[in-house]
Amino acid sequence: xxxxxxxxxxxxxxxxxxxxxxxxxxxxxxxxxxxxxxxxxxxxxxxxxxxxxxxxxxxxxxxxxxxxxxxxxxxxxxxxxxxxxxxxxxxxxxxxxxxxxxxxxxxxxxxxxxxxxxxxxxxxxxxxxxxxxxxxxxxxxxxxxxxxxxxxxxxxxxxxxxxxxxxxxxxxxxxxxxxxxxxxxxxxxxxxxxxxxxxxxxxxxxxxxxxxxxxxxxxxxxxxxxxxxxxxxxxxxxxxxxxxxxxxxxxxxxxxxxxxxxxxxxxxxxxxxxxxxxxxxxxxxxxxxxxxxxxxxxxxxxxxxxxxxxxxxxxxxxxxxxxxxxxxxxxxxxxxxxxxxxxxxxxxxxxxxxxxxxxxxxxxxxxxxxxxxxxxxxxxxxxxxxxxxxxxxxxxxxxxxxxxxxxxxxxxxxxxxxxxxxxxxxxxxxxxxxxxx
Numbered sequence: 001x002x003x004x005x006x007x008x009x010x011x012x013x014x015x016x017x018x019x020x021x022x023x024x025x026x027x028x029x030x031x032x033x034x035x036x037x038x039x040x041x042x043x044x045x046x047x048x049x050x051x052x053x054x055x056x057x058x059x060x061x062x063x064x065x066x067x068x069x070x071x072x073x074x075x076x077x078x079x080x081x082x083x084x085x086x087x088x089x090x091x092x093x094x095x096x097x098x099x100x101x102x103x104x105x106x107x108x109x110x111x112x113x114x115x116x117x118x119x120x121x122x123x124x125x126x127x128x129x130x131x132x133x134x135x136x137x138x139x140x141x142x143x144x145x146x147x148x149x150x151x152x153x154x155x156x157x158x159x160x161x162x163x164x165x166x167x168x169x170x171x172x173x174x175x176x177x178x179x180x181x182x183x184x185x186x187x188x189x190x191x192x193x194x195x196x197x198x199x200x201x202x203x204x205x206x207x208x209x210x211x212x213x214x215x216x217x218x219x220x221x222x223x224x225x226x227x228x229x230x231x232x233x234x235x236x237x238x239x240x241x242x243x244x245x246x247x248x249x250x251x252x253x254x255x256x257x258x259x260x261x262x263x264x265x266x267x268x269x270x271x272x273x274x275x276x277x278x279x280x281x282x283x284x285x286x287x288x289x290x291x292x293x294x295x296x297x298x299x300x301x302x303x304x305x306x307x308x309x310x311x312x313x314x315x316x317x318x319x320x321x322x323x324x325x326x327x328x329x330x331x332x333x334x335x336x337x338x339x340x341x342x343x344x345x346x347x348x349x350x351x352x353x354x355x356x357x358x359x360x361x362x363x364x365x366x367x368x369x370x371x372x373x374x375x376x377x378x379x380x381x382x383x384x385x386x387x388x389x390x391x392x393x394x395x396x397x398x399x400x401x402x403x404x405x406x407x408x409x410x411x412x413x414x415x416x417x418x419x420x421x422x423x424x425x426x427x428x429x430x431x432x433x434x435x436x437x
Contacts (some may be wrong), residue, residue: 002415003098005077005432006408009329013048014039016060018082018321019314024324033058039286042066049073056325061085061225061305062285066141077430080325082317083308084108084162086338087217087254095393098360098430101338102324107316108160108308112252113165116212117306119276120170124210124246126274128301142333145273150174153206157201158215159186166212167195167331181205182218185336201229205236211247216341217254221434222392229258234266247273252307255279259295259409268301276301316433332358332399334432339390346399353401353436354381360430361418363389363396370421371398378410395429405435 007385013017014035023033040042046069053075057065061083069094070076079089081103094101099261117131120130133140146240156163156172156179164419167177167190177195179189187197198204205211215225225428238410239368241335249272250365251257268274277294283305300322307313328334333346347356358373361367368387384401415428 001074002426002428003077003408003430004411005055005075005370005402005430007348007432007434008114009077009325011052011054011075012056012058013052013054014058015045015063016082018058018060018187019113019318021057021315022082022318022322025318027324028236029322029326031325031329037083039063042069045069046072049076054331056080058082061088062283065087065089065094065215067096070094070097070099077432078102078325078328080321081338082314082321085217085254085324087256089338091338092393093389095395096337096429098305099396100328100360100397100430101201102321102334102336103315103338104324105336105341108313110254111161111310111313112307115278115303116166116250116252117169117173118147119250119252119301120210120212123248123250123276123301124152127245128279129298132298137389142281147244149210149246152176152209152246153178153207153241153254155198155204155211156195157181157204157211157213159183159190159218160214162252163212163214164189164193166214167193175210178204178207178423201233202236205233206238206240209235209238211243212250212251213253213257213418215253220333221258225254226256227258229262231262231265232257233258234262235269235271237266239274247271249275250277251275254276255283258306264294264297267297274301275301278303279305279420330431330434334388334397339393339395340388343388345386345388345397347384347386347401353403355405356434357398357400357402357406357434358430358432359398359400359428359432361396361398361428362422362424362426363391364422364424364427365386366379366422367396367424367427368398369399369416370418373421374417375400378387378414380404380406380408380410401436 011032050072055075058080067090079101084105100269146292152386154175154177156167159179160183180198238247294302335344382400382405386399389396417423418427
């Protein structure tokens with residue numbers, strides 16, 4: 001069933017408590033805000049969206065957006081994540097239903113980097129254990145297993161925005177940097193920065209005193225990074241580093257990259273001396289009790305997924321996602337779309353025409369021609385177009401400037417005509433028309 005929307009977005013559901021500044025920014029755009037304090041389960045979220053007729057959902061990283069949620073919400077046109085991670089959203093289900101998904105890949109970077117550097121120093125000096133020991137009445141001033149990070153080697157797994165910023169910060173503290181990334185552009189950037197690119201994860205662990213993980217949920221080919229790290233990787237930490245080494249492991253990226261038992265085994269074997277973990281395979285929806293897989297192991301410092309939880313990052317995120325939604329709502333422009341990261345697409349403000357038509361459609365053969373023919377059949381002219389395929393998800397997005405708006409009946413006929421021409425009843429997944437004023 002094609003999702004129709006008559007113009008700019010009108011009603012937002014906000015869950016998981018993004019920064020309150022977001023609400024005023026949306027209201028200024030003419031969007032009604034429905035902010036819910038309760039952390040919903042799947043059925044509740046589906047009911048809220050269905051009953052409320054919300055056309056956009058704002059959320060952070062915990063509440064899942066499943067196929068059942070998407071299909072229960074016929075008015076939903078977009079999901080805006082107030083975070084980087086997109087693994088809480090069924091992107092395939094969204095694509096199948098013409099729902100675009102956006103994130104914020106930049107605003108929380110500084111907060112995550114500072115947490116990583118804080119962990120590097122605290123673990124190297126055994127500060128977490130020493131704090132507990134001193135509060136309990138101890139006074140251990142020994143230098144055993146306490147290290148400076150200056151002169152050590154930091155291995156960065158994943159050289160995206162946060163990985164690069166972490167590497168720069170560590171370099172400023174006197175560390176050398178090596179990295180591993182499968183993306184050619186990341187390797188080129190890292191090499192230009194003067195850092196050594198290593199060909200395998202094994203090589204990264206062997207060469208590093210400390211490894212910090214900053215990979216996304218999927219690799220460059222769209223394959224899941226689940227179980228990316230195995231027990232044997234941890235065993236390689238610092239084996240090529242003679243003498244004393246901190247042998248630290250940090251994961252502030254994704255909780256499903258390895259089995260916690262493998263990290264715990266490496267800690268027990270002293271292959272990894274200490275670790276800091278901010279993300280977990282299973283995390284609670286709210287702030288209630290949960291089962292910490294590292295409970296009882298003092299050499300693993302755990303934090304509750306708070307890499308972006310600062311009074312500085314959250315307002316930045318609110319401002320950026322509001323800007324992303326403003327452009328999408330008013331002109332159909334897209335950026336930070338998780339179906340194609342780093343893509344920016346839109347028509348110039350000076351584009352000709354009296355209406356903009358945003359079409360999310362299948363990539364079945366003939367679909368683009370069907371759109372052009374449907375516009376012709378409606379008696380309109382296409383004056384300018386931008387197009388993007390999302391190959392991994394079997395959908396594409398077209399933004400067209402028309403010489404005149406289409407009526408509601410013509411929009412319905414548009415969808416039927418495209419289906420007839422392609423033989424695919426679901427050629428048009430979503431259709432939204434914006435009047436140019």
